[in-house]
Amino acid sequence: MDWLRRADWLTHERVRGYALLLVLASLVLVGVSFWRAMPPGTTDFLAFWGAGQLTAAGDPAAAYDLAAQQRVQSATGSSGWFAFVNPPPFLFVVAPLGVLPLPIAWASWVALTWGLWCWVGIRAFPRLWPLVLAYPGALIAAGHAQTGLLTGALLVLAAHELSRRPRIAGAAIGALVIKPHLAVLAPFWLAAGGRWRAFAAAGLTAAGLLAAAWLTFGTATMLAYTDSWAASRQLVERLDPAFMLRMSTAFAQLRLLMGDGIALAGAGLSAALALAVALTGWRRFSGDTSAVAATALASPYLFNYDLPFLVYPTLWLVLQGLERGFRPYEKLALVLLYFAPYATRAAAFPIGVNLMPIAALALLALIWTRAPTGTARQG
Secondary structure, three states, rough: OOOHHHHOOOOHHHHHHHHHHHHEEEEEEEEHHHHHHOOOOOOHHHHHHHHHHHHHHOOHHHHOOHHHHHHHHOOOOOOOOOOOOOHHHHHHHHHHOOOOOOHHHHHHHHHHHHHHHHHHHHHHHHHHHHHHHHHHHHHHHHHHHHOOOHHHHHHHHHHHHHOOOHHHHHHHHHHHHHHOOOHHHHHHHHHHHOHHHHHHHHHHHHHHHHHHHHHOOOOOHHHHHHHHEEEEEEEHOOOOHHHHEEOHHHHHHHHHHOOHHHHHHHHHHHHHHHHHHHHHHHOOHHHHHHHHHHHHHHOOEHHHHHHHHHHHHHHHHHHHHHOOOEEEEEEEHHHHHHHHHHHHHHHHHHHOOOOOOHHHOOOOHHHHHOOOOOOOOOO
């Protein structure tokens, strides 16, 4: 079984070749997603585009009005429509999209956010650039035209720059006010490690974006956003297997299989573990990377399209293996974890459970047990 234990057949050349082939396949799949997203098909992106249309027309508060969103989105001929639930600072992003025709807006959003994510990822891992381009978590986010590529770029930028440019890292974390549950660990992670410049930059950026949104879009829009919480609550409370299986959290899977009580307990344990990692990880060689990986376990509300940020802890492990030596079976484990965002989505409906929480836990365990010095190099 040495071929599994050492996986010497996974050479640099083969991995690079496989990754580039996957990039080509990914482009085809994103094209298919675009075709399916156009009317009479439907897409999550309609919520962004509809909010952008209403904001550009001078009525940003209507972005959170379900009737107004249904009217604007249904006018495209789409078979469905979606509530807009992102905080008001995100209106700065979607307003320019609203002045574009839906097909051009969709393509522009995917191209710009995927390009930004790739640029940030390649800055963090220049040696591993083919693996950044081919990362399945990014493919899923691109196909949905959701926020995952943008938020993933912000988290990767924060982790990469934290020791070099803490203010930039903090600003990237603060910008996650557009999807705040992805930054829930940040105050504990930064404070525990004494990263006060990043902490201050994060707080000032978040507060600045909220203030700018208030001044630009008005009090009515800020209050209308609070009305959208009811729509979010209804989505989470509804026991819809199709919805729950698209989520990548222990809460969703346990609720689907075992009921609300066990699901809440499981979510609490998952969040407690993530918090413990954020508070204590700064003492370890892998502290910042552990905190990023733990983000996947911190919130009960997380979808597969939110997972591009996991490229950072995954490729961090690859880089450590290349520089310090791979542990037994680690190469094989990393292949499985690299593909986990895509494979768990493909497998979730056939097997009736999304296995991504287990993959996220395994990824965190590999990072947490990675010591500053590795075993003898295996290639």
